[in-house]
Amino acid sequence: MQVWAMLRFTPPEAFVPFAEAAKEEPPLGQSTFLQLRQFIYQLSGVWIADNRQYFLKARLARRLRALGLQRFEEYLRYVTGTDAAALREQQEMLNAIVVLESAFFRTPEHFEAIARTIVPELQRSGLPLRLWSAGCAAGEEPYSLAMVLHRYGMLSEQLELWGTDVSTDAITQAQRGRYPAATVRIPAEYEPYVVRYGPELEVIPELRQRVRFGVLNLVNTDAVHQMAPMGVILCRNVLLYFAPDVRRRVVQSLVDALVPGGYLFVGGTETLTGMDARLQLVHFPGALAYRRSEAGL
Ligand SMILES: C[S@@+](CC[C@H](N)C(=O)[O-])C[C@H]1O[C@@H](n2cnc3c(N)ncnc32)[C@H](O)[C@@H]1O
Incomplete structure (x- = not known):
């Protein structure tokens, strides 16, 4: 047979x-x-x-x-x-x-920590409410963040959300905000943020217009620096594709782009230990992040 x-x-x-x-x-x-x-x-x-x-x-x-x-x-x-x-x-x-593998609500504890603890902290300290998904694939990550922030009442007019990727195809899809319904999993409490169009789900316009998308190559240090000052950067499941020397260089330029007191999130299997002396490991419920020290070192 x-x-x-x-x-x-x-x-x-x-x-x-x-x-x-x-x-x-x-x-x-x-x-x-x-x-x-x-x-x-x-x-x-x-x-x-x-x-x-x-x-x-x-x-x-x-x-x-x-x-x-x-x-x-x-x-x-x-x-x-x-x-x-x-x-x-x-x-x-x-x-x-490039490997565009992503998902809505990947490591949801990161989004919870940002919405419940970090954004209120940035607000209290007068730090920039600017959040950046660096290596955002087709937008699943920044849209998840937008949904969680909205649900917690943290998506104020002052808050800026950015999504960038080296892939022009990914950014085109992200701007469109449509995903095959058969493969996308949206938790029940977030279903009001998407609308069904035949075989696709579309992120509602109110959220789509809140995320600013652009093509950005993370090895371009000047381009990364131009994103400063950021309060939060998510660069999750991206660094693992880079050669070790590039990984260190990219991390350092991302830390440069973070405001002192801002936070950097990486993927669950990635570690930044020993990469940049300005970073301190911070624990959140079910999640780890790196905080740029206040002194800026
Ligand atoms: C596996 S996806 C991760 C997507 C998302 N951050 C997540 O965790 O679900 C890796 C992404 O990194 C992007 N990428 C790879 N090299 C890059 C570079 N030099 N500059 C910017 N993005 C890059 C890829 O295009 C891809 O979208």
Whole structure:
């Protein structure tokens, strides 16, 4: 019996395009892989480990098809050029290789800590009510934050919410604020913040217009500094894709962009220990964050 025949809900046709596409993919030689990896690292800080060579090949094979190119060597020449077409392709390449995996209410304790403790604290201390989701994917994170802040009565007119990402595709989707209803999980108490449109859920306009989205590459230190002064920065599940030297540099520029007394949140599996002497670990119920020391050191 064929494997597909044992999978009750998956029609055999579903396997065919993938299998054929895989067969048609041109080979990615080691030297071309190393050069593409280095170029991606220079552009975005993202580091493709040796064991993710197949991932890179599969993602970039789509770009070869879109451009009508037959070989990865041709693609490397094309994308590393200096003309307008090469610059456009550099963005498309980044769009193709970033991992946009996100979810509404991912680590909800972070949003609770921000809405219940941090925003009131920023308000009391007269610190900027400016909150930034850096590496926001398609907007799930800043919209979750907007929903929680609104529910706790903390989404005042003075509060600014920013969402940025290196992927232009992600930012376009974030601005649209529509997500496939089949995959999105919204807790019952937050359902009033979305409206169903056929197979999609749309964040209500009142919240959509509160988040300012933009394309920003976190390895661009000047661009990060221009976001200052921030009261809260979420850079969750982003740093893990960077090479270690880039990770440190990005963290330091994010801390520069934080106001003394402001907070930085990273993903549950990420740690900033030893990365920047200005950061102090702070515990919230079920959550950890880093606070920039008042002195600014
Ligand atoms: C796994 S998602 C995390 C999304 C969200 N922060 C969360 O925790 O659910 C990683 C995001 O980092 C973004 N990213 C990767 N490299 C970046 C860079 N150099 N500058 C800005 N964003 C970047 C990717 O485009 C992607 O949206």
